[in-house]
Amino acid sequence: MTAAMRPASGATDRSMPAGLPPCVTTRWWADWEPATTRLGLAMAALLPVLLLAGAMDDRAIAGLSVWAKPAKFALAFSVYLLTLGFFGRFVERAFRKRRVLRGPILVGAAAIAMEQAIITLQAARGVGSHFNGATSLDAGLYVAMGVGSLLLTAMTLPVAWGVARGGSVRLDGGVRLAIVAGLVLTFVLTLATAGTLAMHGGHQVGGPTGPARTLALLGWLRDAGDLRVPHFFATHAMHVLPFLAWWIARFRAGDRRGAILVAALYAAGVAALFAQALAGRPFAVWG
Secondary structure (H helix, E strand, O other), rough: OOOOOOOOOEEEEOOOOOOHHHHEEOEEEEEEEHHHHHHHHHHHHEEEEEEHHHHHOOOOEEEEOOHHHHHHHHHHHHHHHHHHHHHHHOOOOHOOHHHHHHHHHHHHHHHHHHHHHHHHHHHOOOOOOOOOOOOOHHHHHHHHHHHHHHHHOOOHHHHHHHHHHHOOOOOHHHHHHHHHHHHHHHHHHHHHHHHHHHOOOOOEEEOOOOOOEEEEOOOEEOOOOEEEHHHHHOOOHHHHHHHHHHHHHOOOOHHHHHHHHHHHHHHHHHHHHHHHHHOOOOOOOOO
């Protein structure tokens, strides 16, 4: 191999034939956190299997295929894990090997695998996985999922710590702060909204009983409060805040005050949506 062909960072897969585009020859995930990345890819690979099961199985719960929920969670877990894996690029390698980071990540990854297994099992049985206390088995599985949800959400905190430490990993200051804020807010806001969902025993607050009008695609209620709305925005703080900070950094690099302001406004917005849902008012009435 000539010097011109030799990779600068050592991240190239030498088993690949020469001449392929960089996106193919380069192991673009080489610097990602390995455990979350591998499980995230496994969840992505599971998704078409679940969709195929839905196409072949006509059983339904509340008008939706029994396989709709496992597919939705496989997609959500994949995005969540790959995001954490990507943020792992901004954690120093030495810190990644420390137990304070490895332990929570492995526990959280195991919790996600358990959650997906339970949701898929209940779908195969043709029963609901959430808010299902019909039998002692259903109730026990739901409790296990509750514990797992806490563990998997807590994975964001050690990653936030690792990103916040900085060290030799270069990253715009505003973007770094936004990633940390997004990860912390994802934990705090999700804990509040998901915990309320679990204690309430369902997502609907107020409104009429029976068939409900819903928003297209999202399925959020249009005639009642819906706790899934603040829960959705809570879980995506880790995506929205870094994206906005990255966009701001194109014009004002290192704008930490802008990142703090965006994080505060986002938290306030989720709190407002939470209060709206608890008051029994729908997220949107149009459509």
